[in-house]
Amino acid sequence: MYAYDEIDRTLVNERVLEFRDQVKRRLSGELTEDEFKMLRLQNGVYLQLHAYMFRVAIPYGTLASNQLRALAHVARKYDRGYGHFTTRQNIQFNWIKLAELPDALADLAEVGIHAMQTSGNNMRNVTSDQWAGVAPGEIEDPRIWSELIRQHTTLHPEFSFLPRKFKIAITASDHDRAAIKVHDIGLRLIKNEKGETGFEVLVGGGLGRTPFIGKTIKHFVHGRDLLSYIEAILRVYNQYGRRDNIYKARIKILVHELGIEKFSREVEEEWQQIRNSSLQIDDEVIEDIRSRFIYPAYEKLPHMPDELRQAAADPDFEAWRKNSVAPHKIPGYSIVTISLKPIGAPPGDATAEQMDALADLADKYSFGEIRVGHEQNLALPHVAKRDLPALWKALDRLGLATPNVNLITDIIACPGLDYCSLANARSIPIAQELTRRFANHELANLIGRLHINISGCINACGHHHVGHIGILGVEKNGEEVYQITIGGRADEGAALGNLIGPGVKFDEVADVVEDIVEAYLALRERPEELFVDTVKRLGVEPFKERVYATR
């Protein structure tokens, strides 16, 4: 965990006071809605279909138990008793009153949580691997660098009014759990031949109307140059990014229009002018941040404790353990993923009671730490293996032990028409129907790892382009129609899915997905061949045939 000091706390509190004043001026009419809009967005406040929506940042997905309790408190006191975890390592509340927002922010500030820049045309919440700091084989904890970037980009005077929003993600593992290739800047932590820490820098990835996989702009940027290099990219983008057309304003379009070579020359030129400035990070600064990440006092524990051996006899426990428990870098410990995808429920929702109870479980079993992943699930990052059976029982009582992590019912979905004013179609009901269709655990297990991603419009909040099966709701002649893509992925082998054919009606989506899955089961070479790999090997055709032959 990163511990805020007095300096960080002061800034967050000053921000709350500023926003309180802005809300007051809006309520008195001193600020017009147009003037206020940008200001509220910079504090994560959207005006949605039914009410104001409030988006709170969870930087690099790390939460302390008292912070999770504070989120539960906000859900209970200012909202309708639940919150929605998103693909951006944020949490959203859908029913907050404008007049109460400053109080909600003040309550969160007490535990070092803020909503700065969770929206608006600025640097958004920095995201990272939800297993950062505990994943085996990781080069080093990417959160140290994430925190450095978080600080540097918070209230940055030059980059608070960019052409468009800007997202940075960092990974330090071979297996990319942070989806860095679909971010404006993706950073992969690596070591050079001298053993020095640095980054491969990717730029121009993103989804939405015009999806792109990010391109490598630099193979190695030394850690000390990280901020100056990012600043160079942003300055070029601020100057040349298109502002004439909101759909073309993202950096991916600039990179595409200029070409990566020309874009990187511009960045290089700018960087050479600033790399030896005060932006250069000295080791002392990194050490200071590193020293404020506090790691648990792990015990020396057996690799296979008796508790675990005994519990293995219970098939329900085993089913859960197989897909929810991952290896930890310290022997005797595991990382436990908590599915927020119970059958028939909206993906990513958690009630205030669940959040409070999870905070207690984190205190009891995970050194008070919780993680939020971009798949809209949570994780407990340091669970002793001997505690797994007890934890599982406790989670099960809370309805949080659905054994479907990474399976077909572990669906990522945006709020769609149920909440979102931009939506063209429903997302949540599609997700709910699909989880019911594939509720049978044996079948889901037989299918294996398969990610379904659903967005209610072209903005792609549900990452549909990179779903193994992607579902995009569009509107056609006043009707909701769903376009289906297959073969997308968001990991280190990131790829955009391909359309299988004409869109289908709301009622047909689940049938079509079933057809696709049946085709896969018949076509795969071995049970271990993942759905995406079968699609990669065979292309769209056989799936298309299966789906449209009878329609």
Next chain:
Amino acid sequence: MPLVNGGKIVNDGFVKLAVDTPLPEGGDILVPAERFLSEADALLERSGKVGVIWPNNRDIAELVPYLGKLASVALVFPSFRDGRAYSQARLLRERYGYRGDLRATGQVLRDQFVFMLRAGFDSFEVKKPADAEAFMQTAKRYSVFYQPTGDGRITALHRRMQLRHSEGVGT
């Protein structure tokens, strides 16, 4: 539109010229970029101070040869959402060492003052009188800054180092 300078509302001593306004005999003038570049020598020779109004989509480096002679550079925020002039301001201050008056014009509202000060602006053509009056109060809103910029304010990182070192002394 009130002008704030040095934290106070002041009289704007500059007259803004359009591209084709006849040149007044004396007095201080602010001239659009194009006109300035085409008549620079004549403009700089006359008595009275000269400033330039520089659009936010024109390379600020073009101004470099004249920076020593300019009394003011006015950068433009056509809407408060458009942040290009922040980059121009920092370049002028930090890269090109411009020390003269740097003026923010256009959609200048109180919620931008802190950002503008940090980017290096020192005069503000503020759109709303109430915002101009609230200048000092708003400008002092933040006492913590995370990133180094040309305004010289100490960053959180460096303040931490200072605290750490001072704790180390004499204990």
